[in-house]
Amino acid sequence: MPHPSLRQALAADEFILAPGVFDMISAKVADGMGFKALYATGFGVTASHLGLPDAGIATYTDMVSRMGTIARGCTTPVIADADTGYGGLLNVRHAVRGYEDAGVTAIQIEDQEVPKKCGHTPGRKVIPAEEMALKIRVAVEARRSEDFLIIARTDSRTSLGLEEAIRRGKIFAEAGADVIFIESPESEAEMAEVGRQIKKPLFANMVEGGCTPIVPADRLHAMGYRIAIYPAVGFLTVAAALTKAYGQLKADGHSNNMGVNDAYSFARMCELMGFPDVWAFDKKWAEEAGNLPKAAE
Incomplete structure (x- = not known):
């Protein structure tokens, strides 16, 4: 079920800061840090799962599976990237229901043509605003819980200008979107105008x-x-850390020079991944198994 806390936070005029997560290690780390939401990034999930660019290559099946794994593995509400809704109106309905069933709390749908591209890369094209408004209306109708939030994104600023992006934002709000996402404004003044x-x-x-x-x-x-996502901060940091660690390993031929502040301890990683529960389970049932009568020889 979607978490009611996000809708409640918006109603209370609270600010939601959401770090980007892209796999279960990043999700587990962020989940324990007290954020009000996590953002499951399409760029990061596509990169970590497929090793491919966020350019409309990942399918609905690819993404709903990974987003569901993240949502089910965290106690923090998850906002998930759902690209264009993966097609037409019927695809949007299917995507909304699938993401909601997977445990996601908010879904982001954009007005790009298919195949979509990452919002901070060139060459994006958008569909007519009225066509996107229909997608939003379908998404709102398709959700089962009012706590499942619909975030409507427009990528029109880059190619059509700020005025058109704001016009679309107003249309999407009238269509029933809970949150409006004007992608890629180019200055703080533009953001203030939005x-x-x-x-x-x-x-x-x-x-x-x-x-x-x-x-x-x-x-x-x-x-x-009311919501700010930092989708790239996790995978940019991880890529830099891995480059440093793997480079040092290659240069030295061992990992003994890795500083204690450069990496998790193995014990800490075991704890993060839930091994203490496994060890407690094994101990309990090993004792029970030890009390079973011996098989006759």
């Missing part, structure tokens, strides 16, 4: 090295944003 014109909770995509400036949470909140 906040002045759209009177719905807003969604900010903070990508290190992307098209949009990284704005602190307090300023985002003051502009009307």
